[in-house]
Amino acid sequence: MDELRNHIEEITPVSDEEFAYIKTFFTKKKIKKHQYLVQNGDKVLCEYWIIKGTLRAFYINKDGKEHILQFAIKNWWISDYNAYFNQTEASINIICMEDAEILCLTLYAREKLASELHKMEHFFRMKLTLLYSSQQKRIISLLSDNPKERYEKFASYYPTILQKIPKKYIAEYLGVCRETLSRLYLNN
Template sequence: MDIKEQLRQHFLQIVSLTDEEFEYVWTHFTFKKYRKRQFLIQEGDTVKYHYWVAKGLIKSSYTDESGKEHILQFAMEDWWISDYQALYNHSPASLTVDCIEDSEVLALSDEDRQKLTREIHAFSNFFLQKKNGGYVGLQQRILLLLFKNPRERYERLQQLQPRLLQRVPKVLLASYLGVSRESLSRLYQGEL
């Protein structure tokens, strides 16, 4: 399936767009290809785009003052990613968004997203649904980090995203779960 059809199917999971509406929406996306370890966004950048992942695996992270990386999100095929605080507040990026695998994305500027949501009701509904789902996912992630032990966090991720566990290097997975690399090894061995 080509990338245009992938995007059409992605929209159809939530809303119906006419062929004319989809063709119009399609003209607002820009195809971008990135290599493993290449940055989409670096801390301090101006952020203009929402990125939809067509192929590959991308992460967003924050590096604290001691140099420790904290992973906020992974995005694989059919997922969206950006530094939303920077994008919506027109502030410098506080996150780094980079590729774990060679990746292909479609970039949509926030300006074009706003324009399309004003012009096409179904497109507006699509982004509302995606935002709502994102807020729910973020809330669940925060609650897991606050109130669940590493074993429960790992099992929840295993239940919700088994494909992700197979693709993410263990050192990055440990950061995402908020555990050390050694603790993650013990989780894999059933010791924790």
């Protein structure tokens, strides 16, 4: 759990005693490649923090087309946040792309932790702030950028993801076709 402590301490320092308490709220889980962590229609009980592995969250529209919302690698958080925060059924899927180890946090645990420890309330607020900022950038990019600009922004914001994830999925995330993406890769 040391990685989790480092991750929290990027935002706020915690004492040994506090961290000993914080970690009691998390449950460790291993998941295999191709296994679903969340499936459309499930109750979403947890958000997940990735110790190792790669996951992707995607939405399938009524025509069966997959649209990728998010990737998650080591040190990232993932869930169907809409369903998690509202305790409703998932509208998206989250699948494991590479054997993973994760920490699970229920909403009840998250709220208890935030309520008991002001610094954890702060930690969760700051994580949300970063997520919200990156979502704003994605909305602007989806609304107004052409494929080349989308690719270039993605490559500059997420160089590690670009190296780890097959091109097929990057193309889906960016909403561009695979051939266009291959051309962009070749030109960079």
